[in-house]
Amino acid sequence: MNTGHADIAMTLLNIFGVLTTAVLLTALLTWGERRLLGFWQDRPGPNRVGPFGLMQVVADMIKLFFKEDFIPRFADAPVFLLAPTIVMATTLLAFVVVPFSPAVGVIDMHIGLLFFLAMSALAVYSVVLGAYASGNKYALLGGLRAAAQTVSYEVFMGLSLMGVVMLAGSFDLRSIVMAQENGWFLLPQMLGCAIFLVAGIAESHRLPLDLPEAEHELTAGFHTEYSGMKFGLFFVGEYLSILLISALVTTLFLGGWLGPWLPPLVWFALKTFALVCLFILLRAALPRPRYDQLMAFGWKVMLPLALLNLVVTGSVLIWRG
Amino acid sequence: MISILRSLWLVFRHLFTRRVTVEYPEEMPYLAPRYRGRIVLTRDPDGDERCVACNLCAVACPPDCISLQKMEDADGRWRPEFFRINFSRCIMCGLCEDACPTYAIQLTPDFEMCEYDRQNMVYEKEDLLINGPGKYHEYSFYRHAGKTVSGKAKGEAAGEAKPVNVKSLNL
Amino acid sequence: MLKAGNAQAMATITIDNRQYEVDDGQNLLSACLSLKKNLPYFCWHPALGSVGACRQCAVVLFKDADDQRGTLVMSCMTPVKDGAIYSIDAPTAQDFRAGIIENLMTNHPHDCPVCEEGGECHLQDMTLMSGHTQRRFQGRKRTHNNQYLGPFINHEMNRCITCYRCVRFYRDHAGGTDLQALGRNHQVYFGRQEDGLLDNGFSGNLVEVCPTGVFTDKTYSRHYVRKWDLQTAPSVCEHCAVGCNTAPGARRDGKGDPRQLRRVTNLFHRQINGYFLCDRGRFGYEYANSAARIYTPQAALTQPLIQTTAGSAKVHQSLSPADAVARLAVTIAQMRSGNRRVIGIGSSRSSLENNFALQTLVGREHFYAGLDERSLALLKLVDRIQRDPRVHSPGTPEIERADMVIVLGEDIADTAPRIALAVRQAARSAQIARAGELKIPAWQDDSVRQLTGIRTPLLVASAERTDLDDIASCRVRAAPEQMVALADVLAQALTAESGEIHAPDIAGLDTGEFTALVEQLKQARHPVIVSGCGLQSQELLQAAARLAFAVAGHKEANHRQTDSREARAALYLACPEANSLGLAQLCDARQNLNQLHRERQSEHTPQPTTLLVMEADLYRQLPASVADQLCAGVDEIIQLEIVHNRTSARADLILPAAATPEYEGTLVNSGGLAQRHYAVYEGSGWIQASWRWLADAAAASGELAGAELSGDEETHARLQSLARWRHVTQLSVALAESYPELAPLAELGPDWDQTIEGQKTARQPHRYSGRTAIQAERQVAEYKPLPDDDAPMAFSMEGIQFACQSPLQANNWAPGWNSNQAIHCYQPKPGAARLGHSSGQPLARKAVVFHSDSAAGDAARPTADPSDGFRILPLYRMFGSGELSNYAGAIASVTEEPFAVFHPQDLELLSLTAGQQIAITESGDRWQLLAKVSDTIPRHCIGVSTGFTQMASIPGAYIEREQIAPGDA
Numbered sequence A: 001m002n003t004g005h006a007d008i009a010m011t012l013l014n015i016f017g018v019l020t021t022a023v024l025l026t027a028l029l030t031w032g033e034r035r036l037l038g039f040w041q042d043r044p045g046p047n048r049v050g051p052f053g054l055m056q057v058v059a060d061m062i063k064l065f066f067k068e069d070f071i072p073r074f075a076d077a078p079v080f081l082l083a084p085t086i087v088m089a090t091t092l093l094a095f096v097v098v099p100f101s102p103a104v105g106v107i108d109m110h111i112g113l114l115f116f117l118a119m120s121a122l123a124v125y126s127v128v129l130g131a132y133a134s135g136n137k138y139a140l141l142g143g144l145r146a147a148a149q150t151v152s153y154e155v156f157m158g159l160s161l162m163g164v165v166m167l168a169g170s171f172d173l174r175s176i177v178m179a180q181e182n183g184w185f186l187l188p189q190m191l192g193c194a195i196f197l198v199a200g201i202a203e204s205h206r207l208p209l210d211l212p213e214a215e216h217e218l219t220a221g222f223h224t225e226y227s228g229m230k231f232g233l234f235f236v237g238e239y240l241s242i243l244l245i246s247a248l249v250t251t252l253f254l255g256g257w258l259g260p261w262l263p264p265l266v267w268f269a270l271k272t273f274a275l276v277c278l279f280i281l282l283r284a285a286l287p288r289p290r291y292d293q294l295m296a297f298g299w300k301v302m303l304p305l306a307l308l309n310l311v312v313t314g315s316v317l318i319w320r321g
Numbered sequence B: 001m002i003s004i005l006r007s008l009w010l011v012f013r014h015l016f017t018r019r020v021t022v023e024y025p026e027e028m029p030y031l032a033p034r035y036r037g038r039i040v041l042t043r044d045p046d047g048d049e050r051c052v053a054c055n056l057c058a059v060a061c062p063p064d065c066i067s068l069q070k071m072e073d074a075d076g077r078w079r080p081e082f083f084r085i086n087f088s089r090c091i092m093c094g095l096c097e098d099a100c101p102t103y104a105i106q107l108t109p110d111f112e113m114c115e116y117d118r119q120n121m122v123y124e125k126e127d128l129l130i131n132g133p134g135k136y137h138e139y140s141f142y143r144h145a146g147k148t149v150s151g152k153a154k155g156e157a158a159g160e161a162k163p164v165n166v167k168s169l170n171l
Numbered sequence C: 001m002l003k004a005g006n007a008q009a010m011a012t013i014t015i016d017n018r019q020y021e022v023d024d025g026q027n028l029l030s031a032c033l034s035l036k037k038n039l040p041y042f043c044w045h046p047a048l049g050s051v052g053a054c055r056q057c058a059v060v061l062f063k064d065a066d067d068q069r070g071t072l073v074m075s076c077m078t079p080v081k082d083g084a085i086y087s088i089d090a091p092t093a094q095d096f097r098a099g100i101i102e103n104l105m106t107n108h109p110h111d112c113p114v115c116e117e118g119g120e121c122h123l124q125d126m127t128l129m130s131g132h133t134q135r136r137f138q139g140r141k142r143t144h145n146n147q148y149l150g151p152f153i154n155h156e157m158n159r160c161i162t163c164y165r166c167v168r169f170y171r172d173h174a175g176g177t178d179l180q181a182l183g184r185n186h187q188v189y190f191g192r193q194e195d196g197l198l199d200n201g202f203s204g205n206l207v208e209v210c211p212t213g214v215f216t217d218k219t220y221s222r223h224y225v226r227k228w229d230l231q232t233a234p235s236v237c238e239h240c241a242v243g244c245n246t247a248p249g250a251r252r253d254g255k256g257d258p259r260q261l262r263r264v265t266n267l268f269h270r271q272i273n274g275y276f277l278c279d280r281g282r283f284g285y286e287y288a289n290s291a292a293r294i295y296t297p298q299a300a301l302t303q304p305l306i307q308t309t310a311g312s313a314k315v316h317q318s319l320s321p322a323d324a325v326a327r328l329a330v331t332i333a334q335m336r337s338g339n340r341r342v343i344g345i346g347s348s349r350s351s352l353e354n355n356f357a358l359q360t361l362v363g364r365e366h367f368y369a370g371l372d373e374r375s376l377a378l379l380k381l382v383d384r385i386q387r388d389p390r391v392h393s394p395g396t397p398e399i400e401r402a403d404m405v406i407v408l409g410e411d412i413a414d415t416a417p418r419i420a421l422a423v424r425q426a427a428r429s430a431q432i433a434r435a436g437e438l439k440i441p442a443w444q445d446d447s448v449r450q451l452t453g454i455r456t457p458l459l460v461a462s463a464e465r466t467d468l469d470d471i472a473s474c475r476v477r478a479a480p481e482q483m484v485a486l487a488d489v490l491a492q493a494l495t496a497e498s499g500e501i502h503a504p505d506i507a508g509l510d511t512g513e514f515t516a517l518v519e520q521l522k523q524a525r526h527p528v529i530v531s532g533c534g535l536q537s538q539e540l541l542q543a544a545a546r547l548a549f550a551v552a553g554h555k556e557a558n559h560r561q562t563d564s565r566e567a568r569a570a571l572y573l574a575c576p577e578a579n580s581l582g583l584a585q586l587c588d589a590r591q592n593l594n595q596l597h598r599e600r601q602s603e604h605t606p607q608p609t610t611l612l613v614m615e616a617d618l619y620r621q622l623p624a625s626v627a628d629q630l631c632a633g634v635d636e637i638i639q640l641e642i643v644h645n646r647t648s649a650r651a652d653l654i655l656p657a658a659a660t661p662e663y664e665g666t667l668v669n670s671g672g673l674a675q676r677h678y679a680v681y682e683g684s685g686w687i688q689a690s691w692r693w694l695a696d697a698a699a700a701s702g703e704l705a706g707a708e709l710s711g712d713e714e715t716h717a718r719l720q721s722l723a724r725w726r727h728v729t730q731l732s733v734a735l736a737e738s739y740p741e742l743a744p745l746a747e748l749g750p751d752w753d754q755t756i757e758g759q760k761t762a763r764q765p766h767r768y769s770g771r772t773a774i775q776a777e778r779q780v781a782e783y784k785p786l787p788d789d790d791a792p793m794a795f796s797m798e799g800i801q802f803a804c805q806s807p808l809q810a811n812n813w814a815p816g817w818n819s820n821q822a823i824h825c826y827q828p829k830p831g832a833a834r835l836g837h838s839s840g841q842p843l844a845r846k847a848v849v850f851h852s853d854s855a856a857g858d859a860a861r862p863t864a865d866p867s868d869g870f871r872i873l874p875l876y877r878m879f880g881s882g883e884l885s886n887y888a889g890a891i892a893s894v895t896e897e898p899f900a901v902f903h904p905q906d907l908e909l910l911s912l913t914a915g916q917q918i919a920i921t922e923s924g925d926r927w928q929l930l931a932k933v934s935d936t937i938p939r940h941c942i943g944v945s946t947g948f949t950q951m952a953s954i955p956g957a958y959i960e961r962e963q964i965a966p967g968d969a
């Protein structure tokens, strides 16, 4: 019984620990991204509120919370309200399968990777429903793009991970990390990693693949009609997915918490942070492709590459016995 | 692919370059005299209003934020009865200054004109008119125009001959 | 129109290596402009022809296809020749034109920013078109002193380019004498001998004719805005019954000044005004801005104390429109329940729709024209004559081509000025016809005018001197009876196979002259007879009609004209007000003010009575004592009015009515043409069209009456339809259904929702400025423009800006053509009817043969001895006789004081002196006038100024000697 209680306590600690850390980090990320962008654009970025402008996060939160909770007359109110919560919920749920360190991690599922794929597939409903419920032509266009983009990139996102699964022989993320004791999967699965990264960007519709938002063409795309905290949820959802994708890349390709000298959690955090920075750098440096280019790229380049990766990995494994 | 990596690298390098922005308002940036900021109406070297209410600035203005009404004073000059710029619409493009045939309307290096109430962004002639000639010190339209104003009869403008006496025989 | 049958000969010409088919017989400049080529010109004007003075229109003419050099010719002086080869773009031509304009500009002042012409300056346009953008000339500029030319026209001689258009228009076209080309060489001066008012009634056209800013509109300058800042819509001049089309320009004031109307310019209508307007029409617009303008509803104060101090005139106080409507609604509700009688008085200066709304409100039997018995009878007579199939009302081009004109009694120069200008052109038709025989085209103005001594026969019979006297081949000054006799003898001479015709006994008309007249009339193929209501003589109108019938008979017998229209006689009958004929369609002759007065005197109804007066001044129509009785005999006077007048002073409730440029409606001109005028601007304050006030009140009364719906069914039905009307076009359709004569109203113009390709027509041009600032003083956020419920037009820049193919186009502009000369871009060729046509439909009056009835005669002379009594001859003035234009400041400043003109012997007889104030009394009424002397007025007649504000109605037709006495000093 005692162990049972301790387990429950441990689990609860893990759950809330992961939850708060994820949300807090996200909040920090909004500030971090802007400062980094600032540096890369030869300007300081937000540096006025609090030390290093850190309180900007708080200021923004206060602002978002106190904005008028506005639902347009022409919107489908229940769906309109529901949509932003979906993205938050699914992304946070996907975090449960991430093994942060040997001791930290909410749950170890046999089908951990599949669970993640399922959750990220669900997230698209948030965008599509939100867009549809807005009753706005820009939102609708954004929603359509999101649907098409997610469906297309989902396909090879899954495929790109199969190499890792074959190598590790498991869908359980913890086993996958353990399987990298002798070397990160980044090397054998270079292609898979790259494909997963691209698909991850597309899934979280981050720049440069933020076509559902594309503010130059679609005002603000699917969240044109959103404001206040409802917009905030979409916003936070996006940063959560950055974290999530970075954490997953770390887990799947960069050996998770494995690493010498430093504690495992620190290794995990460092690797993830580097990836987050990469995300931000991509945003700072690359222009957005045209929508048709994006689709063509997905189907005509990424998909064949993912398949190739799969076939090669499979063949090598069979050849090796 | 290479170009993408190259862009990433180039942008990344900016982490280590100097910032180009300054910490306004602690540090004031240099603004050139021809900077396009708050608009003023100037006076000619004799201290008279330069604006002759020709409406050219108003028609040149892309957001249509200048409005005025011509009136004619006892001294024969055209003047704006009112001259209004709605700065909440102005885009500081300077086309009004370009269009002005008298150098009356000029943009100045001052952009600090925020207000809490948008209504306060509406400037009338009293708010716009300054006491000097602005960037152009010498020009006075009526010294060149053919129209008679008090103190300048026909034939007294720059480059004008004395008026013809139609009734004389030596034409 | 007369040429409609003949197919126009065509010529094929080559311009800059492209072939074009153009009408033969015109000059090359006009051909190029009809091809929409940008060819600069100054001195040519479609109505004035070519003189080749400015040399700006040079093009190159090649001998044949091999000729590479060609010769420079002035296109305005070159007739198009079939097969000829020209070039506009040839470098020689371009250089020549650039050189000419550079020369013109050497003396031009540095004035554009302070020049009223700027922005619509033909000189600016042509300078740009010729490519002269940089001044090279360093010498001194020749200067001129200006002249004071009166309150209408500003003079700034330095801007002249000596194109001679002004004098050619003023002297050659309009017959003025006081504007001249003075001086010589390059110092020619266009002005008067000395400062003073330009005395020709068409002087205002100089503003549009002069291609530069020498002559500009002084009234416009006082509230000047540039042309690109004016919103405009097609309108019809409300100052007389000719129905000239105008393009009023309006702009809201940025300081909340309610005066929005800025000016009036000509709107080309080929059949009526062509390129020119008279000065009453051009400068009369200021009434809409006058101090007497009513902007808010007003109610008379009822406190007894104030009332007693104010006498019969009441003291008024503004009230809110809702309250005003409620008050009118109470009256209407009482009428519905049968507890009140409401008498409607309609207006001959307001639209058919307004009158119809009033008629619908009060019922046909309670609707009276706001005219006295005499005036309405005259109008009904005009209407009956015009229905006769033997006559038709000629348009301006037809009058201009007439080969004989007979003006019977009407002083058209003052009552229908634009027609007088047409008659003036007719005086030259013989000269032009002769030129035609000599193969000189009509546009060769100078050559045609060399043919001196050839004049079209023109008989002017008038009570007093008129402005047409100088071109009359035969002048007769007579009392109306004598004119009747003259017309009848002429008619007789035409119809009688043979036999002696004796000249009537008129002083100054000898037998020789008379015989010549008869001969000319017999020869004439297209004679035009002009008369009108001016002398207020029904017999004269009938005589004019009889003469016209005789002409028609003669035409048929002798000229065998095939075209049925050709066989009809052209008879122009001038009416007094812009909608006189329209009002005449809505009521019968008994529905006049005198009749109403008599009825009110004799019967005594138990119910209280309301007089609902719409845009009419009872004191203008009736002697003050009669009007007083009429007003005193009712319990309530409600007036819908534009400007305060003596009737509104007595009204208990005044509602501000829209002036013509502020609402949409239909007016019927003297020729029986129904024309629609559109709202140019929204109107300030609480102004709205009269019919809207009535409709609002009818709707409100429905709610009031709701419970006690007694009264009769028919009244309710009427009021319900009135309350339901939302768009003025619905009233037009209802009118068309109720009155067969007005059936064309249904197709008069586009309905309010009839957009062009889904778009409305914009009233403001694409360069309209100050949109986001003009109202920012009051509120920085922009106001939404008011919707227009009556026409597919927007009170904004949104929509089609230059709907040149639609009758809604009023702004004269085309790329490169900012001045009014742009009109040729809207014409298939210069001078032809606008593309898209002007609105206007002839009334569908049933043809009924007219029988003159002696019963409808004039008042008989009361005394047998002529030396004992005097005949009153109404005299008119362009400035002074117009009800509304008298409120215009500039016009009021040049209006004479009311006068009476006596023959010198009569003056002596009455022992009065010229320049003295006299008083005429008639059954309790008193008219005070300035005595004037004139030896041209017939004996025993007194010419009395008519329609003047201080003295609107005139004493009856005859007065006795005792009624005239010296007046107060």
Ligand code: SF4
Residues within 6 Å of the ligand: B039, B057, B060, B061, B062, B063, B064, B065, B066, B085, B089, B090, B091, B092, B093, B094, B095, B096, B097
């Ligand atoms: S700067 Fe540009 S926008 Fe501002 S008033 Fe001048 S023309 Fe208008």
Ligand code: SF4
Residues within 6 Å of the ligand: B050, B051, B052, B053, B054, B055, B056, B057, B058, B068, B096, B099, B100, B101, B102, B103, B104, B105, C113
């Ligand atoms: S352009 Fe110049 S002179 Fe003309 S109205 Fe504007 S400020 Fe005045």
Ligand code: SF4
Residues within 6 Å of the ligand: C108, C109, C110, C111, C112, C113, C115, C116, C117, C118, C119, C121, C122, C123, C124, C159, C211, C212, C213, C214
């Ligand atoms: S006439 Fe025309 S060109 Fe001459 S000053 Fe006036 S606007 Fe300018």
Ligand code: SF4
Residues within 6 Å of the ligand: C159, C160, C161, C162, C163, C164, C165, C166, C167, C190, C209, C210, C211, C212, C214, C215
């Ligand atoms: S005043 Fe005007 S119309 Fe007359 S000659 Fe000069 S420019 Fe021509």
Ligand code: FES
Residues within 6 Å of the ligand: C029, C040, C041, C042, C043, C044, C051, C052, C053, C054, C055, C056, C057, C058, C074, C075, C076, C077
């Ligand atoms: S227009 Fe031909 S010479 Fe003037």
